[in-house]
Amino acid sequence: MLEVHVKTFGDTAFGIVYEGKAVFASNFGVNSEDVLRSFQRMFPIEAPLRVAAEPSAFAQKAVIVMRDIYEGKSTDETVLLALGRFPAYTQRVLKAVSRIPVGYVASYGGIADAVGGGARAVGNVMATNCFAPLVPCHRVVSSSLGLGGYGGGLRVKYEFLRREKQGFTEPNQIPIEGGVLRVFPVEFVLRKLEKKHDATTPI
């Protein structure tokens, strides 16, 4: 049976749906009710969810990792994701996005070049991503260095990227299974946004 663990750090709640040592879904929100509601939408009635009375060590670690990602820290901890229920292509996209390092972003089309398919198909996977922010879909932007979209709202995406600045100045290439993924510094996106809008309220 799937279990749920939600924990609030500061003013943000982080939650996972898990079984054993694999995460079936993750999300964050303004409070635990918010996160639980999102899980109920992802897992319709047939899969009953049970809030863990005593979250396993794995569950507690996973939530910590999520908080670290949220805060923009570059963690090398990895959390096992249960991807088996998704189509093969979806799995490839999710894995590729997971490889984008903190401080860099990739475009929808760039991901498509690396794993096959097209940019819109990649966008579809992002739109239905069940693993925010463990799969850092906030690091996927439009080819014109615009923000693209984000389930939680563009403001949230922008704040993510701002916290992830690392001072990189040059594009880079990340080797992934079956190809290379072209990435570029998150500063490229932030600069463009700040130029376009008022520097204080870019969104």
Place this chain on the structure above:
DNA sequence: TGCAAACCATAAC
């Protein structure tokens, strides 16, 4: 800039 047409995997019928 703005708009239209091409693009591509999925889910729903």
Place this chain on the structure above:
DNA sequence: GTTATGGTTTGCA
């Protein structure tokens, strides 16, 4: 099978 649906992209006015 077919159709509808996007967190896209590119080209062209």
